[in-house]
Amino acid sequence: MxxxxxxxxxxxxxxxxxxxxxxxxxxxxxxxxxxxxxxxxxxxxxxxxxxxxxxxxxxxxxxxxxxxxxxxxxxxxxxxxxxxxxxxxxxxxxxxxxxxxxxxxxxxxxxxxxxxxxxxxxxxxxxxxxxxxxxxxxxxxxxxxxxxxxxxxxxxxxxxxxFRRIDSTLQPTKDFADNLEAENKTDETKNIQIEQLKNFIVEKEPFLEPSLTIQELAHQVEIPVRELSVLINHHLNQHFFDFVNEYRVKKAMTILKDASKKEITVLEILYEVGFNSKSSFHTSFKKYTNQTPTAFRNT
Structure with missing residues (x-):
């Protein structure tokens, strides 16, 4: 043992x-x-x-x-x-x-x-x-x-x-969230950062990168990584995983409903929107739509 x-x-x-x-x-x-x-x-x-x-x-x-x-x-x-x-x-x-x-x-x-x-x-x-x-x-x-x-x-x-591993120096958000919350961050500042984050995600689509990490996104959106972690995990009440995959699913939904892209297979779509495995795509898609990608396309 x-x-x-x-x-x-x-x-x-x-x-x-x-x-x-x-x-x-x-x-x-x-x-x-x-x-x-x-x-x-x-x-x-x-x-x-x-x-x-x-x-x-x-x-x-x-x-x-x-x-x-x-x-x-x-x-x-x-x-x-x-x-x-x-x-x-x-x-x-x-x-x-x-x-x-x-x-x-x-x-x-x-x-x-x-x-x-x-x-x-x-x-x-x-x-x-x-x-x-x-x-x-x-x-x-x-x-x-x-x-x-x-x-x-x-x-x-x-x-x-x-065998993809994590850095042991990383901490769960709850371990440092209270300290960051104690700083002079007003609700207005947090709301501005959340709006900035959402606009960046929609415009730049960083979620298309399959290996995107919160550190990389923090660098792109110019928000300190710990602040970004607290914004997503506490104020948006989502894991980073769920937050990013929600945008991927929305992108996939748009493609699936596009009549001009009927020839694109579900497998091609999942790779196009940033997923790197069929199982994770189907799990996330069903979580947000209560349907499989194929059923959603046919409705």
Whole structure:
């Protein structure tokens, strides 16, 4: 689990690097193995055989498993916290964000949790007389892990775009919004900035750039990036992702209803308006129109 936790960090954050502090993650492993030193690693002959004969009823194995369970749930919670923060920051700073990455890692974590629950149940059954059930749970856990590993590899091969990461120095808007709000920014100033932003979006159409980020838009519209983030996420009550994709959908709606562009396919339109995947286009389009692009064109 420490390795999986570090892996999730490395996949999510572009500036993640291993350092000496990460050696602290070895502590549970070291403690768990120190417990086994006297009666396993240093024992010999009959003493070691006796230990393995009654291993699962020994206090060493009880403590060993307890440390393992505490470690697992500590890190699984840590992974969910990282993924929650990652999704929030991505939606607030990027368009066409890699929500696939979030969904993929979230699904993978759920699978690991399911497998581990099977293992816990299996270990409980170990101390009962239901030996057949123990064997089947053992097979279920092993098969699930094998399938998860195959799915993991196939997903990585089929979706190389999954691995787009964020800068760990980025913060969720709520972490700095109050400080900016405390500055002498009148409602009139904010309204002017919002109007300036909307006019710029309509006239210059920066949303046509598939990889547009809030930093790039802030530079173009000449509003400090944190102020722009607060304007969109708090005053317009939208994620940057939703804000930009709304304009993309409106542009797509115009093209779909244009009789002179009947020959242009939906796939061509989605790329033309700034989307870079069919799934994200259909999801966003249906969110704003309650229709698929094809159904909208035919109405």
């Amino acid at each position: 420490p390795l999986f936790y570090l892996y999730v960090n490395a996949v999510c954050y572009s500036d993640f690097t291993l350092n000496r502090q990460h050696l602290l993650h070895l502590i549970p492993f070291i403690v768990a193995n120190l417990i086994l030193v006297p009666r396993v690693y240093l024992a010999e002959g009959t003493a070691k055989e006796d230990f393995f004969t009654a291993m699962w009823s020994s206090p060493e194995m009880f403590v060993y498993q307890l440390i393992g369970e505490l470690q697992f749930f500590f890190y699984i919670v840590g992974v969910f916290i990282i993924l929650k923060k990652y999704k929030k920051i991505y939606l607030e700073n990027y368009t066409n964000p890699n929500t696939l990455l979030y969904k993929w890692l979230f699904q993978l974590t759920i699978i690991f949790l399911f497998i581990h629950i099977c293992i816990i149940f299996k270990n409980i059954i170990r101390y009962t007389t239901y030996n057949d059930l123990f064997i089947w749970l053992h097979i279920l856990a092993g098969t699930s892990f094998l399938l998860a590993a195959c799915w993991f590899i196939l997903k990585a091969l089929n979706y190389p775009e999954l």
